[in-house]
Amino acid sequence: xxxxxxxxxxxxxxxxxxxxxxxxxxxxxxxxxxxxxxxxxxxxxxxxxxxxxxxxxxxxxxxxxxxxxxxxxxxxxxxxxxxxxxxxxxxxxxxxxxxxxxxxxxxxxxxxxxxxxxxxxxxxxxxxxxxxxxxxxxxxxxxxxxxxxxxxxxxxxxxxxxxxxxxxxxxxxxxxxxxxxxxxxxxxxxxxxxxxxxxxxxxxxxxxxxxxxxxxxxxxxxxxxxxxxxxxxxxxxxxxxxxxxxxxxxxxxxxxxxxxxxxxxxxxxxxxxxxxxxxxxxxxxxxxxxxxxxxxxxxxxxxxxxxxxxx
Amino acid sequence: xxxxxxxxxxxxxxxxxxxxxxxxxxxxxxxxxxxxxxxxxxxxxxxxxxxxxxxxxxxxxxxxxxxxxxxxxxxxxxxxxxxxxxxxxxxxxxxxxxxxxxxxxxxxxxxxxxxxxxxxxxxxxxxxxxxxxxxxxxxxxxxxxxxxxxxxxxxxxxxxxxxxxxxxxxxxxxxxxxxxxxxxxxxxxxxxxxxxxxxxxxxxxxxxxxxxxxxxxxxxxxxxxxxxxxxxxxxx
Numbered sequence: 001x002x003x004x005x006x007x008x009x010x011x012x013x014x015x016x017x018x019x020x021x022x023x024x025x026x027x028x029x030x031x032x033x034x035x036x037x038x039x040x041x042x043x044x045x046x047x048x049x050x051x052x053x054x055x056x057x058x059x060x061x062x063x064x065x066x067x068x069x070x071x072x073x074x075x076x077x078x079x080x081x082x083x084x085x086x087x088x089x090x091x092x093x094x095x096x097x098x099x100x101x102x103x104x105x106x107x108x109x110x111x112x113x114x115x116x117x118x119x120x121x122x123x124x125x126x127x128x129x130x131x132x133x134x135x136x137x138x139x140x141x142x143x144x145x146x147x148x149x150x151x152x153x154x155x156x157x158x159x160x161x162x163x164x165x166x167x168x169x170x171x172x173x174x175x176x177x178x179x180x181x182x183x184x185x186x187x188x189x190x191x192x193x194x195x196x197x198x199x200x201x202x203x204x205x206x207x208x209x210x211x212x213x214x215x216x217x218x219x220x221x222x223x224x225x226x227x228x229x230x231x232x233x234x235x236x237x238x239x240x241x242x243x244x245x246x247x248x249x250x251x252x253x254x255x256x257x258x259x260x261x262x263x264x265x266x267x268x269x270x271x272x273x274x275x276x277x278x279x280x281x282x283x284x285x286x287x288x289x290x291x292x293x294x295x296x297x298x299x300x301x302x303x304x305x306x307x308x309x310x311x
Numbered sequence: 312x313x314x315x316x317x318x319x320x321x322x323x324x325x326x327x328x329x330x331x332x333x334x335x336x337x338x339x340x341x342x343x344x345x346x347x348x349x350x351x352x353x354x355x356x357x358x359x360x361x362x363x364x365x366x367x368x369x370x371x372x373x374x375x376x377x378x379x380x381x382x383x384x385x386x387x388x389x390x391x392x393x394x395x396x397x398x399x400x401x402x403x404x405x406x407x408x409x410x411x412x413x414x415x416x417x418x419x420x421x422x423x424x425x426x427x428x429x430x431x432x433x434x435x436x437x438x439x440x441x442x443x444x445x446x447x448x449x450x451x452x453x454x455x456x457x458x459x460x461x462x463x464x465x466x467x468x469x470x471x472x473x474x475x476x477x478x479x480x481x482x483x484x485x486x487x488x489x490x491x492x493x494x495x496x497x498x499x500x501x502x503x504x505x506x507x508x509x510x511x512x513x514x515x516x517x518x519x520x521x522x523x524x525x526x527x528x529x530x531x532x533x534x535x536x537x538x539x540x541x542x543x544x545x546x547x
Binding site for chain 1: 428429433522523524528529532535544
């Protein structure tokens, strides 16, 4: 029978040849067999196995000792462990946040439980500056069309933008984490994310707003609302799919309330940014009665004349 | 295993003997002098140098520091692979550049309106806290550059943008118009690219190779914000 043939002892051709050549040597593993170097490898392997065992032992003890000595929060090394990411990893995480899939939690699949602080911090910084700059650019473009609008650099908006974005991206995860911990105390079966993982999820979910804000430069209202809604949907979906495995164990009411509050806060942020930084243009130009300068066709600089005349 | 020292006169006796057994066989010839003085001329020179900087005139001290700052300016303007900025770092150049830029960027005190350009303090804070944040970021990512070396490089590489600010102020004295804006835009873009190239030439080598982009991106953001402030400067 075929099965019996397979079970019978098969002598390998190579091994028999080599044994014939060097009858005193023992055969080693097949991956170490080579026609020329065979003798040398066989003789060394006996000695090296002992050394390998010793090395493995010392490695194990070293690893255990390293695990025990985690650096304290006052050392630089503690914070360095949160920046232990490569360029490719950050780009993968950003891509993962742009395309959320149901059932794929961002924490499990992208972070693999190794959160980093680089992404959230610099995404928030970029978003704050992009908001302030594009808001100012909108005013510049509006002034170009209608020279009676006074253009100014509006530098205070940078402060407002950065405070808003950073508070949102760090305080809301803190509240969420605290709430989840409290619920875990009530219901034991719930899962839990660490504070840093929550901050990471929120930080990476804000990335999709950066291209959206740049798109808001185009002064077409339906396009602005459409891109805003799309960005909000993607971002909120990412958050919901990440939080779902954790709140699934909780009562339906609590889970529903939590998820809807998360989505609502996100929507409030998006709309607040849209209205504050991209104020809709006034329906009629606020022209002072003494304005005598005829608007040149393509002026880009603010007319200093109306202000001094109106003052 | 220690082997016995071979006595120089007997090359045939190579059998193993206890250590230093052959020393008694060596005789020291009388005409090799083994006495004398050991002086280290370098030490006395350093002592001389230290006391001389205390006694030199103020003009010498200032000129030496100014020459060091000027030399580093040249290294920024013509970025080559040299270590001068990193080795002899100083913070005079960044301070001079930051104060010049902030003085030129601030809006006049007559304007009491809230939305205007940045104040002196805002520019100062952005430049210095931005530089500190980028330095901390690159150190946390595992770069092997020291804190002040990185501050020095980032501060010196603001020089092209300060020159752009000077040019913009001169161009703004002319009549306003689209050509005016185009000229300023062109100058700021060129100087922004120059700053990025200069700072990357010095900073990129200190990072591990798979994290270079992560360390360079904040530098890009920093100089972009400064360029934006320069471009939107409007005189009152």
